Amino acid sequence: MQIEEEKKHSLDPEFWSDPKRANTILKRIKDKEFWLKKYQTTADAVGDLEVLFEFYEMGDVTEEELENQYLISKEVVDQLEFTSTLSEPEDSLDCILKINPGAGGTESCDWASMLLRMYIMWAEKSGHKVRQLVYQEGETAGIKTASIEITGDYTYGMLKGENGVHRLVRPSPFNAQGKRQTSFASVFVYPMVDDSIEIEVNPAEIEWDTFRASGAGGQHVNKTESAVRLRHLPSGVVVECQEQRSQHKNRDKAMKMLKSELYKLEIEKQNAAKAEVEGEKMKNEWGSQIRSYVLDDKRIKDHRSNHTVHQVKRVLDGDIDDFLKATLMALKNML
Numbered sequence: 001m002q003i004e005e006e007k008k009h010s011l012d013p014e015f016w017s018d019p020k021r022a023n024t025i026l027k028r029i030k031d032k033e034f035w036l037k038k039y040q041t042t043a044d045a046v047g048d049l050e051v052l053f054e055f056y057e058m059g060d061v062t063e064e065e066l067e068n069q070y071l072i073s074k075e076v077v078d079q080l081e082f083t084s085t086l087s088e089p090e091d092s093l094d095c096i097l098k099i100n101p102g103a104g105g106t107e108s109c110d111w112a113s114m115l116l117r118m119y120i121m122w123a124e125k126s127g128h129k130v131r132q133l134v135y136q137e138g139e140t141a142g143i144k145t146a147s148i149e150i151t152g153d154y155t156y157g158m159l160k161g162e163n164g165v166h167r168l169v170r171p172s173p174f175n176a177q178g179k180r181q182t183s184f185a186s187v188f189v190y191p192m193v194d195d196s197i198e199i200e201v202n203p204a205e206i207e208w209d210t211f212r213a214s215g216a217g218g219q220h221v222n223k224t225e226s227a228v229r230l231r232h233l234p235s236g237v238v239v240e241c242q243e244q245r246s247q248h249k250n251r252d253k254a255m256k257m258l259k260s261e262l263y264k265l266e267i268e269k270q271n272a273a274k275a276e277v278e279g280e281k282m283k284n285e286w287g288s289q290i291r292s293y294v295l296d297d298k299r300i301k302d303h304r305s306n307h308t309v310h311q312v313k314r315v316l317d318g319d320i321d322d323f324l325k326a327t328l329m330a331l332k333n334m335l
């Protein structure tokens with residue numbers, strides 16, 4: 001068995017003499033175990049259904065019991081079909097999620113903070129870990145910008161469909177008359193590169209700045225210029241990091257964030273080239289308006305999959321798996 005053979009290699013005393021190679025092998029083992037577990041779960045559910053059907057034909061179980069097992073098996077098979085959309089090499093990576101408010105001042109800043117909360121709650125409910133990289137408070141409410149790192153199985157693959165503009169429509173809590181207001185916020189999701197991915201960056205092509213961190217982070221970050229900002233001159237990509245109290249550690253993380261953004265730009269180029277070869281273009285480009293959250297109508301609709309729900313609070317509290325699945329299935333069909 002391939003997994004067992006590769007695990008044997010990891011027991012070699014010289015295994016960690018080449019850390020990059022070792023991490024690549026461990027990642028490969030983890031990915032194979034993930035798919036093996038998915039397959040085994042599906043096979044067990046379908047096998048249970050077949051056995052139960054035999055018992056049903058003999059009159060030993062009720063139709064209701066058979067129906068319940070059928071629904072369980074269908075859910076597992078649907079889940080496997082969805083997981084099959086996570087087939088790109090980068091899908092298994094951790095991710096960085098960045099949120100910026102659009103035009104609209106306080107309303108958009110508040111909307112951006114609502115989205116940040118939604119994704120953090122989704123990650124925590126899904127058993128993933130969240131680390132705050134950047135957090136800049138809005139002048140009156142909400143945030144000017146925020147970036148978080150989400151680590152766990154296939155977090156980039158799960159969240160990559162969230163790239164784009166999210167639209168909020170609601171009676172404004174910042175307007176004395178409670179007038180209906182439309183706000184926008186942009187979400188960007190990048191795969192967090194690891195040692196298995198080579199991204200070359202010329203240090204001479206980077207400009208660095210330091211500044212005082214803002215927002216949550218304690219007294220220390222507001223007193224020292226520990227936060228860093230870098231600009232990659234060839235691409236124009238700008239990255240900020242204020243996660244650590246150490247400027248040196250923030251510089252290291254900022255470089256990793258830069259490589260992640262450059263990697264995603266390369267993925268987008270490849271996707272565009274693939275679509276051109278196939279004679280099609282994606283119906284929804286990255287950065288277009290992808291989802292509307294209409295709070296007073298109790299309706300949230302994704303414009304790519306047409307998936308719609310009416311449990312607004314549940315979604316804003318992080319229950320977004322149905323949207324993630326519907327979106328990835330729709331995007332798969334668009335390519």
